[in-house]
Structures are given as C-alpha cells and as structure tokens.
Amino acid sequence: MSNSTASRGGGTQTVPPTREGSPTASGPAGRAPRPEWRQRLTRLDVRLSPYLYISPFFLLFLVVGMFPLAYTAWVSVHEWSLIGGKGEFVGLDNFREVLGNPYFTKQLVNTISIFLLSSVPQIVIAVVLAALLDNQLRGRTFWRMSILLPFVVSPVAIAIIFGSLYGDRYGLINELLGHVGIDPIGWHTERFASHVAVATMVNWRWTGYNALILLAAMQAVPRELYESAAIDGAGRVRQFASITLPMIRPTMIFVVITSTIGGLQIFAEPRLFDETNARNGGSDRQFGTITMLIYDFGWQLRDLGRASATAWLLFVVICVFGIANFLLIRRVGALGGER
Amino acid sequence: MTRRPGFLVYGLLTAFLIGSAAPLYWSFLLGSHTKEIAAQGVPPLLPGGHFWSNAERAIATIPFWKALGNSLLVSTVTACSVVFFCTLAGYAFAKLRFRGRGPLLVFVIATMAVPTQLGVVPLFILMSEFGWTGTLTSVIIPWLVTAFGVFFMRQYLVDAVPDELVEAARMDGCSQIRIFWHVAAPAARPAAAILWLFTFMQVWTDFFWPLIALPNSNPTIQVALNQLQSGFFKDYSLVLAGTTLATIPLLVLFVLAGRQLVSGIMQGAVKG
Amino acid sequence: MQTPKTRRFRLASSALLALTLATTAAACGGGDDDSSGSSADGVTTITVATFNEFGYEGLIDEWNESHDDIKVEQVKVGTWDDAKANLYTKLAAGSGLSDIEAIEGDAMPAILAEEGAFEDLTDEELDGRWLPWVEEKTLNADGQMIGYATDIGPEGICYRADLFKKAGLPTDREEVAGLMETWDDYFALGEEFVKKVPDTAWYDSSGGLAQAMLNQVENPFESDDNTVEVENAELEAVWADVTGNIDKGLSTTLPQWSDDWTASFQNDGFATMACPGWMLGVVEGNAEGVEGWDIANVFPGGGGNWGGSFLTVPSQGDNIEEAKEVAAWLTAPEQQVKAFAAKGTFPSQVEALESDEVTSATNAFFNDAPTGEILAERAQAVTVQPYKGPKYSDILQAFQAAVLRVDDGSQDAAESWDQFLTDVEALG
DSSP: OOOHHHHHHTTTTTOOTTSOOOOSOOSOTTSOOOOHHHHHHHHHHHHHHHHHHHHHHHHHIIIIIHHHHHHHHHHHTEEEETTTEEEEEOTTHHHHHHHHOHHHHHHHHHHHHHHHHHHHHHHHHHHHHHHHHSSOOTTHHHHHHHTTHHHHSOHHHHHHHHHHHSOTTTOHHHHHHHHTTOOOOOTTTSHHHHHHHHHHHHHHHHHHHHHHHHHHHHHTSOHHHHHHHHHTTOOHHHHIIIIIHHHTHHHHHHHHHHHHHHHHTOOHHHHHHOOSSSOSSSTTOTTOOHHHHHHIIIIISOBHHHHHHHHHHHHHHHHHHHHHHHHHHHHHHHHHHOO | OOSOOOHHHHHHHHHHHHHHHHHHHHHHHHHTSOHHHHHTSSOOSSOOSOHHHHHHHHHHHTTHHHHHHHHHHHHHHHHHHHHHHHHHHHHHHHHOOOTTHHHHHHHHHHHHTSOSGGGHHHHHHHHHHHTOTTSTHHHHGGGSSOHHHHHHHHHHHHHHSOHHHHHHHHHTTOOHHHHIIIIIHHHHHHHHHHHHHHHHHHHHHOOHHHHHHSOTTSOOHHHHHHHTTOSSSOOHHHHHHHHHHHHHHHHHHHHHHHHHHHHHHHHHHHOO | OOHHHHHHHHHHHHHHHHHHHHHHHHHTTSOOOOOSSOOTTSOEEEEEEEESOOOOHHHHHHHHHHOSSEEEEEEEESOHHHHHHHHHHHHHHTOOOOSEEEEEGGGHHHHHTSTTTBOOOOOGGGTTSBOHHHHHTTBOTTSOBOEEEOBOOBEEEEEEHHHHHHTTOOOSHHHHHHTOSSHHHHHHHHHHHHHHSTTSEEESOHHHHHHHHHTTOSSSSBOTTSOBOOOOHHHHHHHHHHHHHHHTTOBOOOOTTSHHHHHHHHTTOEEEEEEETTHHHHHHHHTTTOOOEEEESOOTTSOOBOOOEEEEOBTTOSOHHHHHHHHHHHTSHHHHHHHHHHHOOOBOBHHHHHSHHHHTOOBTTTTTBOHHHHHHHHHHTOOOOOOOOTTHHHHHHHHHHHHHHHHTTSSOHHHHHHHHHHHHHHTO
C-alpha cells in the first residue's frame, strides 16, 4: 500500500478554497518570549500529544488485534486441524489449494456481484436520502430517526422476515408476482436472483445508516456557501453538485471505503438467507461468499489452514478494491471540486 | 437551503419510512398471533391479541431481563469508550502533524480489511489467558476503540474543524488537550452522536462472539433470543414476540437520543 | 457554548446512564459468571450444553432438588449449527467448553476420531444399558466409550390420513403399513397418490428421504477402514431413486428445514414423511392446527435409525468426575423415560424401551396412535447400522447439496453427481 498520500488525499492539503492556506510554521514564533521550561513543555506537548491520542487504538491492537493476525498468518502456512491443532509446515500449499478450488473463484465472483449490487445503489440512495433530510423539514427528529429503524431489528427476526418474503414457493414476493402473471422466481436457486435478494437485505439494513453519516457531513457545510451560490443564480441541483458533493468528500471517501470493506466481507446476510443444511450459500453455492468459504473450511471441514489462507487472500482482494476505490474517488472528487 | 421542502420530499421520505418500518411491523404482527397463524407465513394485516401472552412465554423461556441488562451495559460502555478514544485519535490524525501520520492512518484502515471470522479462535485463546472468558469484559474489551471509529472521526473532523481555529488556539498558548476539548470536541459532536449510536447498535446486534465468549446463563440479548429457536420446530410467534419486545428499549433509546442527535447535527451547521 | 442544549444533553445522558445502571444492577443480582466450576462453599456446578430439544428441564430441577454438593445448569443453544461452532471453537482454543457437551449423532464419528479431547466414560456398571447398536456408536478405535447415548430415532412413516382418503387410498395405519414394505412399493404408491392429488407431493423433501434411505446402507460413504468410497452400488441406487422421483412429482423438492418446507406443513405440501421418533415433535409443531396426521408401524426396506444424540465429557473441564456422574444419571433409563414423557425424545436404553411409560404412550396429534409401541417396534426392526467414519457428516452435507441441486433444477442428475464426487475429493 502506498503510504502517506492516502491520508493527505482526505482533504487537508486539497481543502476547498474557502479555507485559507494552513500556516506552515508551527510553534509560537513571533510571540512574546516565554520562560525556557514552559517553551520546552509546550514543544513536548505538541510533539507527544498526537501519539498519546492515537495510542489507545494501537495499544488495544497490540493486546487483542495483533495476536489473532499473527496466529492466522502462522496457521495459513501449516496443515492445521481445527480440533487436532498444528500439523506440518506446508509453506504456500494452502494458498495454492484454495486458489485452485473452483468454489473459491465462484464465491469470489458472487462476493463481488453482491457487493456491487448492494454498495452502488446503497450509496446513491443514501446520498439522495441525506440530501432530502438536509432540509428544513417538519418533524426533523422523526424523519432522521426513522431511517435507522432497520438497524434495531434483530438478526433472528431478519432471517425469518426475509425468509418468508423471498420463499421460493410460499414467499410473499412470488405470490405477488403470481397475481400479475409473472412466474415465480427462484430466489434461493437462481444465481443472479439470489444475489439480488441478498443485496436487498444488505441495502435495507445499511442505507439509512450511510445516509445519516452523509447527513452529518452535509450539515457541517457552511450555509453561506449556498446563499452566495444562490445569489449567483445556481439552482439546487447545481448547488448540490458544486458545493455539497465536494465539501463532503472526506466523508464520501469514508463511506465508499468502509462499504467496500464491509461489502467484500459480507457474511451475515447470505448466511441468514441460506436454508440448506450445509449453509454454504445455496445448493450450488449460488450466493456463497468468500467469508462463507472461510467459515466452511474452518468450521465445517475443520481445516483451519485452508480457512486462514482464504482469509488472507480475501484481505488482498479487499486491499486491491480499497485502493482502486480510493484512486477513483479522488479523481472524481477533483473534477467535482473545480468550480 | 432555506426553502421549505415540498410535497415530493415528504413523499419520498414517507416511502422510505414505510420500507424501513415494514419488517419491524411484520415481526410484531407475527408475534401478535398464535403460532398456527404465524406458521402460515404471510400474516393478516392487523395485529392479533396474543402479543403479550407470546412475550410472556418468551420471557419465561430465556433469561430475558438479565440478557437485556447485559446488552445495555455492554453496548453503552463500548459506545462511550469508542466515541471518546476515536474522537481523540481521529482528531490527531485529522489536525495534528506528527511523524508517521500517513502510514499509521493507512495501517488503521488496513486493519479493517482483515476478515474477522477466524479471529474468533485466537481471540478466545487470548481471552482465556487473561481470564476474561465468561465475563462481560470479554465482549467489551475487544471493541473499546475501533478502526472504523478512528477513520470516521478523522474524515469528519478534517473539514469540520478549520485549521486556523486550531492554530489560533495554539497561538494563545492553549495546551493540546485544551484545544481538543474546546475546539475539536464541540465540533465533533454530531459525528460523535452518530458514532455512539452505531457502535451501540453494532454491539447490540452482535451474535457470534458473545455466543462463544459468554456462558449461557449470562448472555447478551441476541444470544438469548437465539435460544428461543431451540425446540423441535421454529415457533415464529414466540421468536418474533421476543425479538420485538427486545427492540422496545432501543426505540425508547432512539427517542431519547434522537433529539440529541438532531440538535448535535444542527450545531455542526453553525460551525464552519 | 449553547448551554441550554449542553445541559439537556447532559441530562439525557445521565438519564441513560442511570437506566443502564439500574437494569444491570438488577441483572447482575444473580452473579454467577463462574462458568467452570466450584465456588467457595463446596458446591460444584456442572454445566450441560444442549441444542434443539433434549427434554432435560424437569430432570435438572429434580437433580438440583436432591443434590446439595453438585448443581446442574443447562446451557441451551438454539440449533446444532450454532452449538457446533461453539464446540469446535472451544476445542480449538483448548478451554471454555461446558462440563458436559451434547453431540449430534452424525457428528459423533468425527468426535470419536479426536484423540484426547474427550474423556473415556467406560463404566462396567453401565454394561448393557443401551441397545447394542447404539452403544457401538459411542466407542472409539480403542474401544473407549466416549459418549452416553441419550435418545434414538427409530423410523416409521408419518402420513396424512385425510389426504390418503382424498386419493382413495386406505387410511388405517395397519393397512397403510402393509402397503409400504419395500421402497419400490412406497414409490409406486406415491405415483398412484400424486395422480389423484397432483398438487400435493408424496414426501416432504428429497434430502430427508435420502438421509432415511442412507440409514439402511451398510457402508454409505466410507469402508470399515475409513477409506472414502462414495462410488459404490448401494449409494448409487439411493441416488437413482431419490433423483429419479423428482420428475414424477413425488418430492416437494424443498430443502428440509427451510422456510418453504416449514410452510408446506400448513399448505398440504406433501402426504408422507420418514419419521424418526423425534420428528413427531417437529411435525406436531409445524403442522399445528392441521388434522389428519397418523403414523404407520412400517419403514420401507426394513428398519432404520435416524439421529439420536450423545452426552460427552470434554477433557478440558475441571470437574470431570462429577460431570461423568451427572451424564450417567441423565442418560439412565428412568431419566430418559421422563424426558420421553416430557418432550418425546425416544430413549436408547434397553430398560427404558421396555418400561410401561414408553410402551403405553399414545399421541393425540397422530390420531391417538400408540407411538410408544410403534417406535419400540421400529427400534427392534433396526438391523443394519451404517458404518459412519470421521468424514460421514461432511460427505452427507455434500450429498444433500447434490440432491438439492437436482431438486431445484440448477443441475441435472449426472452433472450433480460429478460435482459431488469432486466435492468429496476436495474434502482431502
């Protein structure tokens, strides 16, 4: 991963022109001289505070995050039974085996398909929804809270509700389709249909959440910008494109990157949706995802070695997508920013 | 945007509201009928009169109140901790200059990309080393600061706190922590409120780790609700009455927190 | 800054905090977070982890009332799926399991293959407690008894008498039994049935039927030395029957345990199903309000056993002796008879099978059928015990997925069989 550019692209360096250039010099130059020790203390404060502030994350990572990572890395190059434990060192054999497994390719394609079917509409709708909520609405609180309703529903209930919604034979949707003369759709058996069904579950659950995040960013946009744009005769759509979107870019980047990561790790929804005994994502893994393959290797077949190798491969895939996304949004953002 | 929104806006929002609320209403519906009716799949549109009797059965079957209390405690503690530490770290990444800032931030983001399913085994080993398994500590500790939260606050604060404000405060001789407290923290409130709510919900709905980490006599609410599915067959009315009942405290919380959330967001608008 | 709002914020947050504290204080009253052991006053707590339905609630109360030194606490998980994830994770981590862990029957062979993870429960006093073929399933390669059997699933045929009538078939359970001695008879009757009642399938699911049939095959997937041999004539015959029936409309083609399958109980989806003892409770629950169910004292092709569970004692526990004692008590004939009375889990103990409570049991939902007598006879009829090696459960899942692929039309039988072979090979 290329390093520091990532953090800067977020906005500090490329802030919109409302901001004055950040002062380059740091330190109390030009002020009345202070006692030596105080100055030193201040310098120490300036130098150490950032590390102090970010240290909780890294400390916790050291305590609970590091070991699992090292453990899976170690496991992935061994033959390793879930119950029996460590076997012999096999180098990259597990990786080779996983890459050669036809289900890996299939489930990778499924993952990406479900990811695209969920993330893209989700973000588009979330932006629109946030824009709608960024209005002088009557009953603001009500509307804003209402979009989070899907979030309070327990996963157990979600499985039951979407199960009866998307039942292949006795489901509500197929029944309704039947009334208008459309043949029942095999929501659990046809590959694309199952992706759509799973994506609906994901979208239903997460759109409101993304909208609220974007809304917070939109609310932080200074209102004067809109006023002066309105004086210049810019319409609302134009205002939205030329002021709102560029101003919320850091949050946009956040939403895109986190939904990429979350989307590619998708597990709960397809698993809840699955009704076969093996729970691998349909009889022919029509909607099996990579994380489900990890689970299959680890908990069904009790082969922690292959499971860990799959996990690391998924990590690589996510990084590739994450970087691609980031570069893409930076370009789009730069174009949008030219006013 | 000072113009009052029109009919179209309310129409779209209403459509969205119906979509969001329908499954919740549906689970209430199924939970309010007898199990014969619930088993038939699509219920009648109006609630039946059995919600409380179903809910009572659910409460009698599982350690409902205890699980609810556990979940409230775990979610609240986690959410508060996440908000505090992530705001601090997010602020440092957004507004303070220090060596290694870029790579460290990338590292934080990269940790999110690691699939978590497998972490369960080593995490459990770790927790039992520390002697935390079986206690609520084991479900709180791992999520005290999240990469998600750090990244979120960083992205929000990058634009929400003007650099010149931070600089001016420092010129005045403010210590770093004072700058954080008086400049960054107030500006961070809208995002903090959202992060609080999300973390709370995230922890509330988490199932797999609490299932593994906690003894069943002392579960979180999702694990307890899952026990409702034991038995020879899925008693939908029982399960859904239980899950619906368990969402009521959340709805109350939403109403309480909701006003804060919105006023928080509005304050963000004053800044700039 | 903005004081009124800040104050309101504080007020709300302190109200929240107070609410939380109040509920948790109430919740923590019990204060029993010691999952693993003895407390200061010399009382040992033994945890028993179960899934689905074991009928143990009353038994545990009974134990706790009569014992002061050992207290038993039940740990319930909804399904075997979740229980399995929990079990494997903690076996892998080396700690955290309950003192007694229940194991689902088909997973038992894999458990037996894990050396050193579970205690040897062999006890001379318990010789002859279980049916011989049940006992065999609890012995590992060294002849140690790793689990105490709880229940068994001797199979009969459950059927809808009302739908039989509609099709002009006999409805009396003895007459029905006479018509299903062999699988060929059973399928032929099915074809007759679906001609008369085309909207209703003959049996509930292809996967369920396959599993029932596999329970009559001596070496379904593995030979006695644990070599995987799925290309054998008997398995291929089961495959041909199960997949061949799909086009004839005999199967609902639904995955067993799916929401559609559950709904089909209420929608006259099918007329018969393979019914191990514990399935009676499943049918009764899912078909609540449906009248006409009955059970015939027959199983095509001879007897068969489906399922049944075991109690094991993981070696990682701290209270192994006490755990053994509790496990032996719970699986004693007297106790399993009570579990049968409470929840209908059919006992695996010789004495229990002979007891009056079991043999005289009837079931109102199944038209007052003498279910105790029928199931006891069905248990006697079990002659073949399939050999199940450590990969049995994994291969079974692949097999059922293969059947389902033909069911749902995503592949034809030949394609699906080929993929099954590849899947089995990939198990390693």
